[in-house]
Amino acid sequence: MKSDWKVGGKTYFTDGDGNGMVSTIERIDEPNEIVFKHLGMIKDGQEDFDSEDVKAWAGSLEKYLLVDYNGETQLHVEVDIQPEYEEMMNNGFDQGLAMVKHLAEK
Template sequence: MEKLKYQTEINASAEKVWDVLWNENTYTQWTHFFSPGSVMQTDWEVGGKTLFTDASRKNGMVSTIERIEEPKHLIFKHLGEIHDGVEDVTSDKVKSWNGSLEAYYLEENDGKTTLKIEIDSDENFKDMFDNGFQKGLEIIKKLSEK
């Protein structure tokens, strides 16, 4: 696993950036570059259940919240995948990456927020994450600065 890091400066409060990241309407906009129509369903509980799915809600990832302090950080631990509506957290395929983390850090200073994202990734997904987060961060910045 490699830790990929992304960062941007946003002329908005951490609360505004947080809302853009996790609001149902704006989440689908910035995650479009990973999977059009992406949906996040969560109970917002540490150790609870979070699902990241495609528009059909039949394929995606099973995760949990490792740590959360709104609006400063949110760290997901990925546990497995969903394929054709079936959750898999035990196969050899998912065991190679389950437990990987995806972290969002927001640091506000004088009304500007630095958004840092760190994600554990297999090298096979590096290009997808680079493309998705680079384009996604542009959307997050644009929506937050409105």
């Protein structure tokens, strides 16, 4: 992930080849919440905001919230995505959240 961490700025969620999603930060409420809005894709160094594939899910939101649960802090994630992209997103979250858990428990 690469970001300028500014509301309205660009954030890139990419794989090792630099391909992935182009997003923006919709809202930040430090340290409780961050909301990303997905805008497009990046492939082979080219940003795509207009293809039919992108239009199918552009505007989807990804929210990360820290919530108090009986005196412990839990990370809660909400994703607004079309069903056909759910498996792809879940695979990414499984890997990413496992890393967050590992780092948090160090």
